[in-house]
Amino acid sequence: MIQLNVNGTTRSLDIDPEMPLLWVLREYIGLTGTKFGCGIAQCGSCTVHIDGEPVRSCSTPVSAVIGKHVTTIEGLNSPTGKAVQAAWRDLEVVQCGYCQSGQIMSAVALLAHKERPTDAEIDAAMQGNLCRCATYVRIRAAIKAASKQPV
Amino acid sequence: MKTDRIVNLSRRRFLTESVAAAAGLTLGVLPIAGAGMRESGPGLAGSVPAEAGDFQPNAFLRIGRDNSITVISKHLEMGQGTYTGMATLVAEELDADWEQVRVEGAPADAARYRNLFWGEAQGTGGSTAIANSWTQMRKAGAAARQMLVEAAAERWQVKPAEIDVKAGVVSHAASGKKARFGELADAAAEQPVPQDVLLKDQDEFRLIGKRMPRKDSPEKIDGSAKFTIDVRLPNMVTAVVAHPPRFGAKVRSFDAAGAKAMPGVKHVVQIPAGVAVVAGDYWSAKRGRDALQVEWDESNAFSMSSKQILEQYRALAKGPGTVGRNQGDTAGALAKAAKVMEAEYSVPYLAHAPMEPMDCVVRIDASGCEIWNGEQMNTGDQHAVAGVLGIKPEQVRINMLYAGGSFGRRANPKADYVLEAVHIAKALKSGVPVKMIWSREDDMRAGFYRPLYLHRLRAGLNDDNQPTAWQQRIVGQSIMAGTAFESMMIKEGVDQTSVEGAANLPYTLDNIQIDLHSPRLQVPVQWWRSVGSTHTAFAVECFVDELAEAAGKDPVAFRRSYLKGHPRHLGVLNLAVEKAGWSEPMGPGRGRGVAVHESFNSYVAQVAEVTVRRGVIYVERVVIAVDCGIPINPDVIEAQMQGGMGYGLAATLASELTFKDGRVEQSNFHDYLSLRIDQMPEVEVYIVPSTEPPTGVGEPATPVIAPAVANAVYAATGQRLRQLPLRVV
Numbered sequence A: 001m002i003q004l005n006v007n008g009t010t011r012s013l014d015i016d017p018e019m020p021l022l023w024v025l026r027e028y029i030g031l032t033g034t035k036f037g038c039g040i041a042q043c044g045s046c047t048v049h050i051d052g053e054p055v056r057s058c059s060t061p062v063s064a065v066i067g068k069h070v071t072t073i074e075g076l077n078s079p080t081g082k083a084v085q086a087a088w089r090d091l092e093v094v095q096c097g098y099c100q101s102g103q104i105m106s107a108v109a110l111l112a113h114k115e116r117p118t119d120a121e122i123d124a125a126m127q128g129n130l131c132r133c134a135t136y137v138r139i140r141a142a143i144k145a146a147s148k149q150p151v
Numbered sequence B: 001m002k003t004d005r006i007v008n009l010s011r012r013r014f015l016t017e018s019v020a021a022a023a024g025l026t027l028g029v030l031p032i033a034g035a036g037m038r039e040s041g042p043g044l045a046g047s048v049p050a051e052a053g054d055f056q057p058n059a060f061l062r063i064g065r066d067n068s069i070t071v072i073s074k075h076l077e078m079g080q081g082t083y084t085g086m087a088t089l090v091a092e093e094l095d096a097d098w099e100q101v102r103v104e105g106a107p108a109d110a111a112r113y114r115n116l117f118w119g120e121a122q123g124t125g126g127s128t129a130i131a132n133s134w135t136q137m138r139k140a141g142a143a144a145r146q147m148l149v150e151a152a153a154e155r156w157q158v159k160p161a162e163i164d165v166k167a168g169v170v171s172h173a174a175s176g177k178k179a180r181f182g183e184l185a186d187a188a189a190e191q192p193v194p195q196d197v198l199l200k201d202q203d204e205f206r207l208i209g210k211r212m213p214r215k216d217s218p219e220k221i222d223g224s225a226k227f228t229i230d231v232r233l234p235n236m237v238t239a240v241v242a243h244p245p246r247f248g249a250k251v252r253s254f255d256a257a258g259a260k261a262m263p264g265v266k267h268v269v270q271i272p273a274g275v276a277v278v279a280g281d282y283w284s285a286k287r288g289r290d291a292l293q294v295e296w297d298e299s300n301a302f303s304m305s306s307k308q309i310l311e312q313y314r315a316l317a318k319g320p321g322t323v324g325r326n327q328g329d330t331a332g333a334l335a336k337a338a339k340v341m342e343a344e345y346s347v348p349y350l351a352h353a354p355m356e357p358m359d360c361v362v363r364i365d366a367s368g369c370e371i372w373n374g375e376q377m378n379t380g381d382q383h384a385v386a387g388v389l390g391i392k393p394e395q396v397r398i399n400m401l402y403a404g405g406s407f408g409r410r411a412n413p414k415a416d417y418v419l420e421a422v423h424i425a426k427a428l429k430s431g432v433p434v435k436m437i438w439s440r441e442d443d444m445r446a447g448f449y450r451p452l453y454l455h456r457l458r459a460g461l462n463d464d465n466q467p468t469a470w471q472q473r474i475v476g477q478s479i480m481a482g483t484a485f486e487s488m489m490i491k492e493g494v495d496q497t498s499v500e501g502a503a504n505l506p507y508t509l510d511n512i513q514i515d516l517h518s519p520r521l522q523v524p525v526q527w528w529r530s531v532g533s534t535h536t537a538f539a540v541e542c543f544v545d546e547l548a549e550a551a552g553k554d555p556v557a558f559r560r561s562y563l564k565g566h567p568r569h570l571g572v573l574n575l576a577v578e579k580a581g582w583s584e585p586m587g588p589g590r591g592r593g594v595a596v597h598e599s600f601n602s603y604v605a606q607v608a609e610v611t612v613r614r615g616v617i618y619v620e621r622v623v624i625a626v627d628c629g630i631p632i633n634p635d636v637i638e639a640q641m642q643g644g645m646g647y648g649l650a651a652t653l654a655s656e657l658t659f660k661d662g663r664v665e666q667s668n669f670h671d672y673l674s675l676r677i678d679q680m681p682e683v684e685v686y687i688v689p690s691t692e693p694p695t696g697v698g699e700p701a702t703p704v705i706a707p708a709v710a711n712a713v714y715a716a717t718g719q720r721l722r723q724l725p726l727r728v729v
């Protein structure tokens, strides 16, 4: 049995400790907002927070998060999280939307460290999150809007 | 063109069968066969028999007693904003309250939901969604509005002409009476269906032309949007497929013992595409596949390398191909020319690589087969699945979910990945739902690519260095050959999608010849966002720059002088260069390039500003002008210009799929490079005001960026780069 704290709820799961957190979230807990894009930490679609830090859940064995707090897009309710989601909506960032849970999780983690990131800091922090729809212009703008900087 | 018949579905079915909230008014518009048909993008005319005279209703709209308005989209939402667009067209004429409108994907049913540009088939592609629905959806909304008005007039005993409708409220000023749509829905359903509706003039639009918020945003921001990969059904199993290492290889034998020994693995079954490993979850299935031993028969497998292919194409380009356009006497003009310029352009194979890898959920039961999919080729897939299962197409029920991108990939003419999932479900025989998921490696290596192309261009110049003749020879695999579209899209031996963007060269020259070689290779190929224009725009717009230079003219002035009679090309060109500040000087190592191109009846010009430093191309600013007819939603248009350009920029700077001895060399995003945020330039988008019917915006920005950047690199460095992805030497 593995004890997992996800979005504030503790669950006991009978799963292989090596299974990547991504698939545990998606297929055993039913939190499908976190997406599979590459499986090798190259695209960022699977980004979640572990104790507040952004982590690629596709490449994190579930055993590595025992005793830690996992937050997924479904559990994002910090003021920063809400501000980012609101900016995403106001600026109409999404297209296909598939990468966007990961983008938002990375953006929230960035703003938790840097209240007012510059363009270069945004690019550096978001560089691991691919968007094949290339919504990058609006991602940049939305992060600025969420951090109350002129867009 | 408009002879549509509008049918009230409410009385036929929905009033009796639906639950109270959903009951009310449901309307459809029946297009008469042939109305509005034209050839554009993939068509399915050959594969689906038309049943003349047998028309069932197209249901596009449902008004509930709870005031909810559901627009049923016949087109797939894959990021391009279709759901919002469909809703806007209906809501505009309905005078609905935008907040009340929601959108639902239509079931697969060509009789009701066909793409009016695709003959009798339902599907999404070729940037046709808005263009083919423009009149149809507005009529659906207008007819419903009229029935609501009639119902109110009857109830209030007033004249219909005295009734006003605004933002979901029907009102009569003189009596002060008001009703919301929901209160009138049942009564409206009893009204006769208007056969002729008056549509608004452009200056009466309240939603069209406004930045209406996207309908799919909220659920894509909170993680609740459902993609195929998110479907969960009772007893569902997950499958992964071991595909052959090279195209054309077949399973000789396999040993399932290792796979079956992995925890969670339930079945190992052979299917035509390879061997499927089925487990309770994806990770277990994938581990099972890693442990599976397959011996492949590679005796007939593809064995070429990209270099060899290019060499072969170069040799082919020496001899004449099948002529796709012939105007004047190109050979004669070249022979007489004072000078002949010649250049070779080439582009590699490309994967579509949408963020959501190919996936599909299938359940086979006694009544047929049910599919959950980001469904882009509804009718084609229905027929293909029916063929495999030996059932009728209408027994294949398809749930159209959001697609996590596609860029053409999910509209596979052979229904490839859908059939893989169907074959697995069929082999299991148990009726359990199967979710097949491709890994990213499968997505890169299991095929269907934008073909590699080589262009050989020759231009004759007169004594003043002005062009007198244009000859363009294109070599590359035909996308349409061997598909259901062959008869429609291959004309006199020329695949129209191989030459589009070149055969319709807009520059006014007396002598133009375009010819084509379509070698057959085992590499499976498919349309990729903007199809033929992905390569023709690059070759044409770069070579035009070369001609401008030869003529001693500025690239913009040169284009202008040869685009007379093409006002829409000129319109976007002039707008883009004006906004970009075309003639402002740039510093050393920097350059500005321009390109203009029409695809899918939309016109796009782009000006790119680049800096080249230590061999790296930095694209810093891109100014885009677009003419797509009446703009439906400027915000969505702007987003498609940004994103479409960005998708093309990835292929301009980085993406390349190569073969070595028949094997694909790339496997995932670490070696198949995509555009990342730090490579995304600043983008400005300007929309040309228009009164023309709207045309597509999903694709037309994509092909323009490669030539704009290549021309900018030339301006910055003096290097003409004629191969994608661009590499400064």
Ligand code: FES
Residues within 6 Å of the ligand: A035, A036, A037, A038, A039, A040, A041, A042, A043, A044, A045, A046, A047, A056, A057, A058, A059
């Ligand atoms: S799926 Fe984890 S980084 Fe791509």
Ligand code: FES
Residues within 6 Å of the ligand: A094, A095, A096, A097, A098, A099, A100, A130, A131, A132, A133, A134, A135, B079, B355, B404, B405
């Ligand atoms: S919105 Fe489609 S991949 Fe980012």
